[in-house]
Amino acid sequence: MIDSIYESPLYAIVNPKSIAFFGASNNFMRMGSMILSSVQALGYEGNIYPVHLQEKKVRGLTAYASIMDLPEIPDLAIIVLPTNIVCQTLAACGQKGVKHAIIVSGGFREAGPEGVALQKELEAIALKYGIRFLGPNCLGIANPYLKLNPTTITAEGPPGFVGLASQSGSFITQMFDYLHRNGLGFSAAMSVGNEANIDIVDCLEYLGVCPRTKVITLYIEGISRGGKFIETARAITPHKPIVAIYAGGSEAGKRAVRSHTGSLSGPNEIYDGVFRQCGIIRAQSIAELFDYALALGTLPRPKGNRVIIQTHSGGPGATAADACSRAGLTLPPLSEETVEKLQPMIPKTASTANPLDLTYSLNSEQNFFDIPDILLQEKNADILLAYFLSPGMFIERIMNEMGIPAESIPVERDKMLMEHADAFFSLTKRHPDKLIVGFTYRSLQEKMVRSLLDRGVPIYQDPERAARSIAAVLEYYKMRDGMTKTPA
């Protein structure tokens, strides 16, 4: 196990100061051109050296006919060339002194016996020149903190705390928007492709010591270095959570995986056992993978599994209670003390059982501070799960009725919503030991919820997802405690 990212073969690949780019041209329809355009779009500030036999300029950048002509030895070579010239290109990089590469090009191990031979050749060249590389047949990396996105899709949303090591390139390149909509962002993401030289264990090791990564997510189709994977994961989970999705466990998953990366995958039970042994949380879908990451990366360590649900609607409260129960969480009754404190603030129709159902309330301000503040003081509970409807919609209607001019409403509404959001957010500071989680059926992009998501309050589209994510946090700490008690 390494102690810092500087020791990792991935360091220069994820954090290059300069890049030689092979396969971009002034024809935008080429994959290489599209990747270079993504790099430029996000605003990478290091030097980029396109290498192109004919063109003097590629996408506005000075191009070089050969890697040998570059004015410096670049930290990284990105290769998006036809299969048959990849080996010679990597060799040229080696001659120049380049030590790190991302090989996007496919047509190797995944493409049959000829490809297998070609991949062996590639490995030999790397060995000869001391080159460490990601791929081939990968989509490289994304490092939003460095404004570096050498993938086929434009990056959206700010950086975040999710590290991803993936045996699928799509989940690096195609999830920016999904993550952002759900309140997340990558710290660093790596797609390993055929893992000829750097594999998912190397990525895991990097993410384990990456200070910007608070939660590691893994998309796994099959692990070849099993022992090393377990050793590495066991060294990480005591201080950083890992969530993994494994797609090769079912019959159809196994076949899909084989034709995708050529990996040999094992039965579900084996991976379940490995994950358990390592303290890794298993997710069953991509949605779960990132749902769990959101909770694990934002919530403090829970003291227990006792949830109070705050709602102003009976049905959402009951479904949330049911979802919590099924996820192994408990709902304690509110103590007399809490009920007494609540009494002056809640309508007669409210229920002070748990869920606390405020029903139709007149003072929405109290819903976002005073009432949850009391609930968070409850000594018999560890977690607050709050239902968010859409205060913006009500505020808008009320302002409209009050005769406030239509053009002023959005500004005034947003001001009020931000006050609500600020008040609710301040609870996370006042009660740092309690878990505060939300759910809504409205869009996560509505002002108040979005503002809370942006500040790291996990809010989910459905109470089921919220409850399961809370349960994942509890499971993580339980496994972690078990591991420290019984070393490997």
Place this chain on the structure above:
Amino acid sequence: MIDSIYESPLYAIVNPKSIAFFGASNNFMRMGSMILSSVQALGYEGNIYPVHLQEKKVRGLTAYASIMDLPEIPDLAIIVLPTNIVCQTLAACGQKGVKHAIIVSGGFREAGPEGVALQKELEAIALKYGIRFLGPNCLGIANPYLKLNPTTITAEGPPGFVGLASQSGSFITQMFDYLHRNGLGFSAAMSVGNEANIDIVDCLEYLGVCPRTKVITLYIEGISRGGKFIETARAITPHKPIVAIYAGGSEAGKRAVRSHTGSLSGPNEIYDGVFRQCGIIRAQSIAELFDYALALGTLPRPKGNRVIIQTHSGGPGATAADACSRAGLTLPPLSEETVEKLQPMIPKTASTANPLDLTYSLNSEQNFFDIPDILLQEKNADILLAYFLSPGMFIERIMNEMGIPAESIPVERDKMLMEHADAFFSLTKRHPDKLIVGFTYRSLQEKMVRSLLDRGVPIYQDPERAARSIAAVLEYYKMRDGMTKTPA
């Protein structure tokens, strides 16, 4: 079992030609005013008669000091008054000759012994005057086809085919936006509250014969008329699917339910048994409830469970394959005939296993018609599950690179996207016996996906949700066939 909605006590409640409204005033902060404002906002075209002791006009409508003063006998009375004057108001309605009411006011059975007595009084008054009513303690109904929305929240999105009978008002009033974002809309929705006079079985019966309702959804906290429920559901499921969520099965769910509507709920196993016996699909969350409804309401009867996955990305393909496997679907290999037909259209790197992984393709047009058209001709498969990335994003980038002026790009892009959507949609007409389902990690609101959703092509945010929804369709027909073979 009734033969038409005209025979139902709910007919005039869901389809009133005129409404007497109690509890709205010119003070918008009252719940009644807010409900009346929702009715006005959606544009209900029947007569509305606010009844108010002092005001001559309420929200711009002529108000009447007493129900007796109304120029006609209204089809429906909506009562949103303080608990203590609800009984006398219902009696006055009876004297006028009103036969149907929605009683929104709470403070009855759910509020303790005094409330129980008050509810009994309400029931007696109704009996005396032959009044049928929904509630008390409910949020009434929504009938978007009649532009009638007497709930606290503004309706959003067009009408649809989902009928909802709910023991929670929130799921009537708070789901308009959720449904619309997910490609759905209500045909009619009813919240039953305390079920003093009309219960969820009556609603089920209505929805069973409602011609606009293609799928019935139920939110259940506890059923009192068990025998009648089973009889009614068994009469419906052979021709119309029912999906139900039951929140009272877990310990916390049970307690939440008791303080919400005062229902006594039974253990999960009992409800599982009842649902199975009736051919009702059980959903575990609100998200599942409507996910299943989408598939059941849009897809034809499947001939089998054999799925072909079309993707251009390995990871999403593999997770979809794994999700299908776990949901009990199978992935047959493509026949030689199909592979032969595909060959000229797909790149060398593509995999013709199932998932068909097109990898990086140059001609996106073929992805939306020619290729899926071939897959839908495959004799060994019944279902196509297609992955949607975001063609709009690529088109935009390409147009930008081609130097098309920024201001023309959105129009040109949307034109192309609509051509893609039209082509893909036409496949549902060419292959009426096959199921066509999509999934994406992008927002469902992006142009092309949204356009398909609007035309009834079910597209889900995650392959897991798509696979489980397809499985729900298969389960429905399996149960239905089982029922017709073995009558009650």
